[in-house]
Amino acid sequence: MACSPGMPPSCSQTDPAPPAETALSRTLARHPRPLGGDPARNAQALVSLSGMVLNNSADGVQHLAQKKKPAWLRAKAPGGPEFRDTKANVEAHGLHTVCQEASCPNIGECWARGVATIMILGDTCTRNCGFCNIKTGKPPVTDLDEPRRVAESLRGTAFKHLVITSVDRDDLPDGGAAIWAETITRVKEACPDLSLEVLIGDFKGDADALQLVIDAKPDIIAHNVETVRRCHAAVRPAARYERSIELLKRVKAAGAVAKTGIMVGIGERPDEVRELFDDLVAMTSDHNGPRDPRDAAHAGTGRGDPVDIITIGQYLQPTRNHLPIDRWVDPSEFVAMEEQGKAAGIKVVFSGPLVRSSYLADAQVDMLESGGGISTLDTLLGRNGRAG
Numbered sequence: 555m556a557c558s559p560g561m562p563p564s565c566s567q568t569d570p571a572p573p574a575e576t577a578l579s580r581t582l583a584r585h586p587r588p589l590g591g592d593p594a595r596n597a598q599a600l601v602s603l604s605g606m607v608l609n610n611s612a613d614g615v616q617h618l619a620q621k622k623k624p625a626w627l628r629a630k631a632p633g634g635p636e637f638r639d640t641k642a643n644v645e646a647h648g649l650h651t652v653c654q655e656a657s658c659p660n661i662g663e664c665w666a667r668g669v670a671t672i673m674i675l676g677d678t679c680t681r682n683c684g685f686c687n688i689k690t691g692k693p694p695v696t697d698l699d700e701p702r703r704v705a706e707s708l709r710g711t712a713f714k715h716l717v718i719t720s721v722d723r724d725d726l727p728d729g730g731a732a733i734w735a736e737t738i739t740r741v742k743e744a745c746p747d748l749s750l751e752v753l754i755g756d757f758k759g760d761a762d763a764l765q766l767v768i769d770a771k772p773d774i775i776a777h778n779v780e781t782v783r784r785c786h787a788a789v790r791p792a793a794r795y796e797r798s799i800e801l802l803k804r805v806k807a808a809g810a811v812a813k814t815g816i817m818v819g820i821g822e823r824p825d826e827v828r829e830l831f832d833d834l835v836a837m838t839s840d841h842n843g844p845r846d847p848r849d850a851a852h853a854g855t856g857r858g859d860p861v862d863i864i865t866i867g868q869y870l871q872p873t874r875n876h877l878p879i880d881r882w883v884d885p886s887e888f889v890a891m892e893e894q895g896k897a898a899g900i901k902v903v904f905s906g907p908l909v910r911s912s913y914l915a916d917a918q919v920d921m922l923e924s925g926g927g928i929s930t931l932d933t934l935l936g937r938n939g940r941a942g
């Protein structure tokens with residue numbers, strides 16, 4: 555550095571002083587994380603949201619309009635005297651149905667057959683899944699008379715098989731399990747010849763709450779995994795992949811019939827669906843309950859009996875505020891997934907574009923009782939004359 559007048563000559567040999575340390579440099583030295591915080595910096599992304607960003611570029615991804623449905627996704631329009639009779643019965647008893655609340659595309663066909671999926675615990679869900687059209691928020695006061703009304707609405711009907719489902723009620727200590735158990739008991743008393751299937755939530759992993767439902771002894775206990783492991787964070791942010799499969803394992807350990815379901819076309823890859831099949835069989839058979847009678851390698855004494863039924867259907871975006879459709883899955887791919895699921899060890903794989911968990915649920919029971927020898931295509935053609 556240059557010497558100032560009056561300074562000793564030795565100053566010219568002094569090394570330059572380092573620049574003063576700034577507050578920013580000291581902060582960065584102590585906290586290498588970028589300023590403002592970035593808690594996900596070192597985490598691997600589970601789902602890419604890049605394709606969900608609205609933009610106006612000519613060649614960019616656009617979600618300003620929903621994708622046009624292909625021909626194979628056309629469903630029967632609601633109407634006809636049988637449809638109106640079912641609607642009148644639902645309204646007369648003040649019931650909620652998932653057919654209406656979730657905007658199911660099969661409502662016209664199912665209600666015309668006199669079949670509806672009853673939804674209990676109100677019409678307001680405490681979760682906010684990225685795919686579901688059911689109303690979310692803080693539920694009103696719980697209706698304790700609901701189990702009686704549901705049972706009375708079914709008394710004297712000619713239903714062979716009925717599905718009851720519910721919203722998630724994380725606001726209740728038991729997640730609504732006590733009301734579930736009472737509803738099952740009352741319906742079985744009112745309709746002793748009815749085959750009853752329940753589609754339940756995960757009760758946040760509460761094993762005691764689940765046991766209340768198991769002890770009520772419905773004929774089938776269903777719980778939908780909904781999607782592959784990687785997509786769970788976006789599709790079911792309040793749920794857990796492993797927790798859902800653990801629930802199904804507990805059902806199988808108790809000797810009950812277990813059913814699950816997934817959507818495709820929401821961002822998963824084909825190899826991830828095959829991985830899900832393998833996970834379901836491996837994880838739900840890891841119990842000390844009844845053995846798998848088809849486990850020929852161990853003459854029925856090897857692995858536990860795994861999940862019995864899985865349904866696979868095309869994801870349909872309910873509104874523009876929901877997760878976008880990644881792609882339309884070709885019908886041939888549903889046939890391939892059915893074969894893959896059966897090869898993995900699942901007894902019944904009900905797979906088709908318009909398939910939903912409770913769609914033709916009675917036919918799924920017939921497929922299970924036949925040993926899984928009836929295909930989805932044969933079932934659809936036999937029931938309604940179409941393969942969609």
